[in-house]
Amino acid sequence: MDGEGVRRPGPVTRVRVREVTGSAVRDRRDDLATEEPLEIRLLAGGESRTVAITMRTPGADFELAAGFLHGEGVAGPGDIAAIGYCTDRDLRPEERYNTVTVRLHGTTLPELASLDRHFVTSSACGVCGTASLDALRQRRAAAVAGAGPSVTPEVLHGLPALLRKAQGVFGRTGGLHGAGLFTPDGALVGAREDVGRHNAVDKLVGWSLLGGRLPLDRHLLVVSGRASYEIMQKALAAGIPFVCAVSAPSSLAVDLAREFGMTLVGFLRDGRFNVYAGAERVGAR
Numbered sequence: 001m002d003g004e005g006v007r008r009p010g011p012v013t014r015v016r017v018r019e020v021t022g023s024a025v026r027d028r029r030d031d032l033a034t035e036e037p038l039e040i041r042l043l044a045g046g047e048s049r050t051v052a053i054t055m056r057t058p059g060a061d062f063e064l065a066a067g068f069l070h071g072e073g074v075a076g077p078g079d080i081a082a083i084g085y086c087t088d089r090d091l092r093p094e095e096r097y098n099t100v101t102v103r104l105h106g107t108t109l110p111e112l113a114s115l116d117r118h119f120v121t122s123s124a125c126g127v128c129g130t131a132s133l134d135a136l137r138q139r140r141a142a143a144v145a146g147a148g149p150s151v152t153p154e155v156l157h158g159l160p161a162l163l164r165k166a167q168g169v170f171g172r173t174g175g176l177h178g179a180g181l182f183t184p185d186g187a188l189v190g191a192r193e194d195v196g197r198h199n200a201v202d203k204l205v206g207w208s209l210l211g212g213r214l215p216l217d218r219h220l221l222v223v224s225g226r227a228s229y230e231i232m233q234k235a236l237a238a239g240i241p242f243v244c245a246v247s248a249p250s251s252l253a254v255d256l257a258r259e260f261g262m263t264l265v266g267f268l269r270d271g272r273f274n275v276y277a278g279a280e281r282v283g284a285r
Helices: 061-071 093-098 133-137 153-166 168-173 197-210 229-237 251-259
Strands: 012-021 024-033 036-044 047-056 080-085 099-104 177-182 188-194 220-223 242-245 263-269 272-277
Touching: 036 061, 036 093, 047 061, 061 080, 061 099, 061 197, 061 229, 080 197, 093 099, 153 177, 153 188, 153 220, 153 263, 153 272, 177 197, 188 197, 197 220, 197 229, 220 229, 229 242, 229 251, 251 263, 251 272
Parallel strands: 036 099, 220 242, 242 263
Antiparallel strands: 012 024, 036 047, 080 099, 177 188, 177 220, 263 272
């Protein structure tokens, strides 16, 4: 509850369940990963617009909004003046912490061509806000630059366990994706969790943006699920040249990695991995 008695959603929701094991039955409490909507609004010069509604796990909401806007090319470092929960009178009290307003510098809203659908994203799969690869090609200035880090197989093998160790809410619920930022030596820089794999990456990128850490051209991104186009798009926009996924990549993710000179590692688990693009970065330094 806040000072006005309004419930602030947390990352974990406690429920009662009936557990059946063979012929044994018992009632107990269980922890679930919270899933609630987050509306992201832009504000500039007194003009306001909703640009996205995403289902997410509450927590790091400001980072999520900043990372999402950066990934879509709407707001970069220096563009954001302030971020806060919305207190507009048209909101019911229980919606207060499910609406974030991002105030931009400047007197008018930026061009929002990639967001003209007023789209809704979901925690399950995300939505590619950038309409096509052509839009990414037009943003090459923010793409991966330079050779990027070289990483040994030994370091790569250890990354999933380090990310898992940083996923505190997953340990309680078993229902969250994770995204971790690492150095080439395997040191964890930051990690975020969410019911949506793309949201977890947005939170991590938003944390980096708000902390003045972009571009992330000397880092690796590790995700707990599969590597999709959305994941690679967000990594590319943040300048991350090296992406690892515990599960499989999609065909478009591989295409994007190869076109933009990124390294993409998939099936990083159980002492093995596949390199789908940028194999020159995997080896002895």
